[in-house]
Amino acid sequence: MASVNKHVNYKLITSIAAATLLGLIELQSQTVKAEVNDTPLIIQQRVNQDDNNDPLFNGADVSNGYTDKGYTYVEPTLTSPERQDSYHLTTNQGWSNDLQTINYNQKDNNYNLYYLHTEGGANGNATGGQNWQRVTTKDFTHFSKPNTAIQDKGNIKDAWGSAWTGSIITNKGNITGVPKGAQVAYFSGLSIKDKQQNIWAAWSDNDGQSFDHILYNGFPVIDHYWDWTSKNKSDERDPSVFYWHNKLIMYAAEGNDLGVYQSADGLHWSKANPENESKVYNDQYFKGLKFEAPVECPVVRSMKIANGTVKQVLFFGAKSPQDGQTTGTYYIVGHLDNNGIFFPENDVKRLDQGTDYYGANFSGSDDLSKADDSLISMAWVGNWNYINSGIKTNQEDMPVTSKRLGAYTLARKLVLNNDNTISSTPITTNLEEKSGNEVNGNVSSKRVDENGNHELVNLKKQPANSKYVLHFSTKNNENYNGAVQIKFTQGKDNNSIIFNPANGQYRVYGNSSELTGAAADYYKNGLYSGLGYRNDSGLKDKQDFTLTIYTDKDSIELFFLNGETYTMARFCVNNIQDVSILSQDPNKNNKFNISFNQVGPDLVGYVAKPNDSKASSGNTDNNNIDFNSNNIVTPDNYVKPEKEPNNMAEIKGTASNSQLMHNAYIYDQNGKKISNIILQAYSILKTYGTKMINGKKYFVLSNDHYIAAGNISGSKRKLSHNAYIYNKCGKRSGKRVLKKNKRVNTYGSAKKINGKKYYAIGKNKFIKKANFQIK
Missing domain, CATH: 2.115.10.20 (Glycosyl hydrolase domain; family 43)
Known part of the structure; x- marks a missing residue:
């Protein structure tokens, strides 16, 4: 995926290796580290994998109840809409x-449908x-x-x-x-x-x-x-x-x-x-x-x-x-x-x-x-x-279900x-279908990866409520040769279908970060020790075949022309999905025709708000930061500044790497916030010493780009009470107690966790604000 202005390129390379497994052509995906080209000195973010996309919810932008770019629903209730489908029957309560x-x-002249219902909701006692x-x-x-x-x-x-x-x-x-x-x-x-x-x-x-x-x-x-x-x-x-x-x-x-x-x-x-x-x-x-x-x-x-x-x-x-x-x-x-x-x-x-x-x-x-x-x-x-088992409304570690x-x-x-x-x-006679798109051509004409697999479609931010019709054929009377893969991705979640028309077998597997423990393992690994679920469609040795897939917020349904079907649940609360379709073509004989469009009414979900005047500085004590996830800077959306530091006499120090301990805004040379950029906590920044602006201390990113020092070096605060350390979910981390009168380095403003305010004192470490002496 290319970055804005092409200053930084992040590439997700999918390696699809052809291997015969249980009679099924196997497509294996492998993620390769991103390439960084011409990285601006102002920002080289190196986010640790275990904290990637870690939403700090202190004043986070909430739209329609969603935050974290739509991957988190903040306060689920017995009637909240985070799992409301577009065109499938969904319980309206509990x-x-x-x-x-x-x-x-x-x-x-209608049908009565009846279903079992528990008013108290999904509480483990269905x-x-x-x-x-x-x-x-x-x-x-x-x-x-x-x-x-x-x-x-x-x-x-x-x-x-x-x-x-x-x-x-x-x-x-x-x-x-x-x-x-x-x-x-x-x-x-x-x-x-x-x-x-x-x-x-x-x-x-x-x-x-x-x-x-x-x-x-x-x-x-x-x-x-x-x-x-x-x-x-x-x-x-x-x-x-x-x-x-x-x-x-x-x-x-x-x-x-x-x-x-x-x-x-x-x-x-x-x-x-x-x-x-x-x-x-x-x-x-x-x-x-x-x-x-x-x-x-x-x-x-x-x-x-x-x-x-x-x-x-x-x-x-x-x-x-x-x-x-x-x-x-x-x-x-x-x-x-x-x-x-x-x-x-x-x-x-x-x-x-x-x-x-x-x-x-x-x-x-x-x-x-x-x-x-x-x-x-x-x-x-x-x-x-x-x-x-308890389905989370987020892709992080927060136990909110x-x-x-x-x-x-x-x-x-x-x-x-x-x-x-x-x-x-x-049965979709009256199902609303919006105008769609169609892609067709020869498989061998599409971009090929190092393993000889062709990327037919790579769609970003598609509606989760969609229909995909995939028709494959050959140029002559030979049978279609080569496997086909369809992959749906929603943040950290994914569901893949791999179909081999030579023998009619297919494999379905996926990952759901909304599940935990044994439930997550069963969903991911299935009955084949990590290989998901294997089936026989009954279709084999075909010159042409069609796969029809309906997706909605809670499900993916696959239909074969011979009447076989496959239904799988999914649990992401977001209303968008990325879709990729690949095929092999060893004989350069395969053709494809793929159509796709939204079906059913629009899903209600997160809507980005790029500017919010209520947001405040990252190092104040009495305000909350508006963490609009869509504005958090990553290397693929960062716009390089026009100039790098050139007045070193004004800057105390030389270039060094500094870790950001709190989501933070960038400020200009007058101490005014650049409102459409937020840097993500735990990123590694290239800084050039410090500078005082209007009596406040800032780390220098460029002559016209600064970050409040409290987000990097922190501020010393004195404990007025003995204090426990908590994680980002508000759960106590072990039995360690910090003693009264101890001076502790804190970062940024206090953030709310489960209704209480905490100061960050380190990576995924927080102390209640009430335990500090506040002047």
């Missing part, structure tokens, strides 16, 4: 996860105090405001104390105590009495807006304690209810197995097959893969293949880490017997190959004697290995093919 039935409302929220949509990209459909508590002692996943059916007239045509919700939850999992039922008198009429006097219709229900006497959740052969059938998730039950009146249930345990075991529904408990969110639908054949399809959530598959949504095709017991006809398959398509649900008839030509599916963008968290995928149209596979295509 925490949300699993989707419930996608239910068509013929009266209003299983407690949950309710059902309902929104409506006509097109799956525009959604109504939500209302509570099922309360988080029942009103008698044996009712639920937290509502979990379930399903909705329309009463045909056989459910006791419910008007014909009314909607009935069967849902699991935690019992108020013993905090264990059971299943309840309630019906709606307002077309599914809310389910206020509790059935069976509030008692469970399925109790995990009954001797014929859950084998482990613990798991009894996520009921999927439908009509089959003139009776009601329920599938319930029971740890390792799926319990199958029948009812004539909707209230009294028994085993669907009275001759045995009436279970569908994991060696049946997970045929072909190694199962690891638990199974969750079962849904059964009848689907019609193009040739007219009708099949039953069982969808569910599970995982198979032994087979390299994390938590996700699966399906298996088969048939139901007269009792409603599912029998598979092929191996299980993953509905979405990504890490973050879970808690899915589906449209379709609740009467399985009627088959659907297609279904609509959506899922929660999440993975329990990291989504509930989002309280509002919960997003959902694009809706997909599902079609069952003749080979019993399901194809998915995104």
Whole structure:
């Protein structure tokens, strides 16, 4: 990347080495140190890696709640917008996860969508105090405001104390105590009495807006304690209810197995097959893969293949880490017997190959004697290995996490093919698309790096809500030869997709600095010891192929033309992204056509404010500095001054390197601030001694460029109390105590950390201002 006026050039060189790994052409990135050419003597910043982009939030410029160039949201609340998507369904308050039935409302010509919601937010207890929220949509990209459909508590002692996943059916007239045509919700939850999992039922008198009429006097219709229900006497959740052969059938998730039950009146249930345990075991529904408990969110639908054949399809959530598959949504095709017991006809398959398509649900008839030509599916963008670990609203070490968290995928149209596979295509009919750009040509004509890889697109500061359509082909009838890489970068975060069209395999990997500990490791390293997640698209030996990618603030969704998909979550709060696309072309035979544009409404994010008259000097005691991150000087935005020091008689000292200990402004020869430049703390500056201006001491950068001395040499202050040392997050650093009356060197003005003022006394070392004698 070239600097302003080309005085300093920083180059990020990406080395893409071709290597065969697990049958996949591997693209490896390597960061090379920047080149510095013709560096002005006034400033040679050498920022330490561990403190790079270290935002000091003392009076930092905050725009729309964001600072740090948009990479930090300062004060997240239960309703703050830092994770609000542009065109994806997002919870408007608190925490949300699993989707419930996608239910068509013929009266209003729209769909009811239901999802689990915790009013208290993302607090590490996503299983407690949950309710059902309902929104409506006509097109799956525009959604109504939500209302509570099922309360988080029942009103008698044996009712639920937290509502979990379930399903909705329309009463045909056989459910006791419910008007014909009314909607009935069967849902699991935690019992108020013993905090264990059971299943309840309630019906709606307002077309599914809310389910206020509790059935069976509030008692469970399925109790995990009954001797014929859950084998482990613990798991009894996520009921999927439908009509089959003139009776009601329920599938319930029971740890390792799926319990199958029948009812004539909707209230009294028994085993669907009275001759045995009436279970569908994991060696049946997970045929072909190694199962690891638990199974969750079962849904059964009848689907019609193009040739007219009708099949039953069982969808569910599970995982198979032994087979390299994390938590996700699966399906298996088969048939139901007269009792409603599912029998598979092929191996299980993953509905979405990504890490973050879970808690899915589906449209379709609740009467399985009627088959659907297609279904609509959506899922929660999440993975329990990291989504509930506490997601920071910054890319630094500050333990500030989002309280509002919960997003959902694009809706997909599902079609069952003749080979019993399901194809998915995104539903985006009414999705707003802004005018975009298109790039095309021969791959070999684009800039090539030292490893023979061609940079097709290198886009900066693109909207995070965008669509990318990548079409690749060849000049003749030969197959496309060479891997393709797509990389999305947001500050310290990145997500990459590497696709090899020769064998159809692809690898997805990334890094999220908003995650910590084991969650960050799982997100980054995946199931292949640092290589992320590998999949087979089913597309290989192709002359041409197309990849379509939708991005939004919380997700990246990849679609192949054969109907395979991959969904991944991401957690950066910024509303922009950098995008690079590379390809190999060993035979100089490849062509490309790439189009990209913003989709959906503008995201609300950080807006730079280059000038702010409220900002003050970096060495005053009673004012806060306005640290506008966009104005912090780095070598690629620094404009060289017109003249270097030439009046050495006026300067005390010769050139030396000085470390800046506090973000600081640059001043002119009259002591007036140059308001659009801020130097970043811990930078190394070339200085030329000191000078007094208007009675204040400054370090000299040039004849007309100065910096307040307190930001480099500091000021001696006397402790009036014993004092601990704290880090930049306001946490105590060890047990060391500085004694009363000790004189301590401090740098710059006091800065606020968590509402209290501190003086910097060294790199990432602070003492409370209240411990000093202030004159």
